[in-house]
Amino acid sequence: MSSTTPPKLGDTSANVVPLRPAVTEEWFSRLFTDYARLVQRYIYRRTSSDAVEDLTAETFATAWRKRDEIPEGLELQWLYKTAGFLIANYNRKRKPVLLEEFPEIAHDSDPAIYVIEDAALRSAFYRLSEKDRKVLILAAWEGQNSEQIAQALDISPNAAAVALSRARARFSKLFSDESTDAGANTNAATDTL
CATH class of the missing domain: 1.10.10.10 (Winged helix-like DNA-binding domain superfamily/Winged helix DNA-binding domain)
Structure with a gap:
């Protein structure tokens, strides 16, 4: 027989899984402060400018919901990966516009490409x-x-x-x-x- 006694019926403290000490509102605030601008730039380069704020917010909302799944030390990569999925979903929902001729600079593609003048x-x-x-x-x-x-x-x-x-x-x-x-x-x- 086991020497430990099972929890009493109705006692929920045995079922509570505590969060890691680092995963708190303070941790999330630091995550946002450290990486929001980088994630925003990452999204801006890959989609239309009118979607940047919404996709950035959704990326960090997902980070909060899945905070226990974010590997310590790899937060930025996790955010990039999540943002990439959100961008793909956003772009998939947009209707394609058929062009007779490819424009000199594609207005709906990656804005980082605009700096390429050659x-x-x-x-x-x-x-x-x-x-x-x-x-x-x-x-x-x-x-x-x-x-x-x-x-x-x-x-x-x-x-x-x-x-x-x-x-x-x-x-x-x-x-x-x-x-x-x-x-x-x-x-x-x-x-x-």
């Missing part, structure tokens, strides 16, 4: 797959390393390192091809003058 660079970047673009943006604009990218994309660190290496190689090849084509077009245009 046509060959922009063209090469847009020709990459969505996964390649996502990996490169996490590495370049968000400053994430392979382990952090792995957390954000829910893949292994080795898979993230391989994905980043391959995305860089594909981008380099596309950019080289675009630059060569742009140079040939420029030379052909100046020859006709």
Whole structure:
């Protein structure tokens, strides 16, 4: 027989699972203060500007609801991953607009791309797959390393390192091809003058 006595009927204290000491309102306040701006920038680069506040709020609301599931030390990656899911759902609900001609700068795509003024660079970047673009943006604009990218994309660190290496190689090849084509077009245009 067991030496411990079972809890009395109606005694709910035995069923209460205490929160980790770090997971409190103070912890959440610090989480929001430390990462809200980074999450907001992450979302802004991936969707329309009118959805940024709502998606940021939903990301942190989800963080509060799932606060016990957030790995200690990986809070930002968890927030990026959650924001990524919310962005995907938001973008999936939007109606696509058919274009006769691709615009010079896509107004409904990643705003971070607006800073790319070189046509060959922009063209090469847009020709990459969505996964390649996502990996490169996490590495370049968000400053994430392979382990952090792995957390954000829910893949292994080795898979993230391989994905980043391959995305860089594909981008380099596309950019080289675009630059060569742009140079040939420029030379052909100046020859006709």
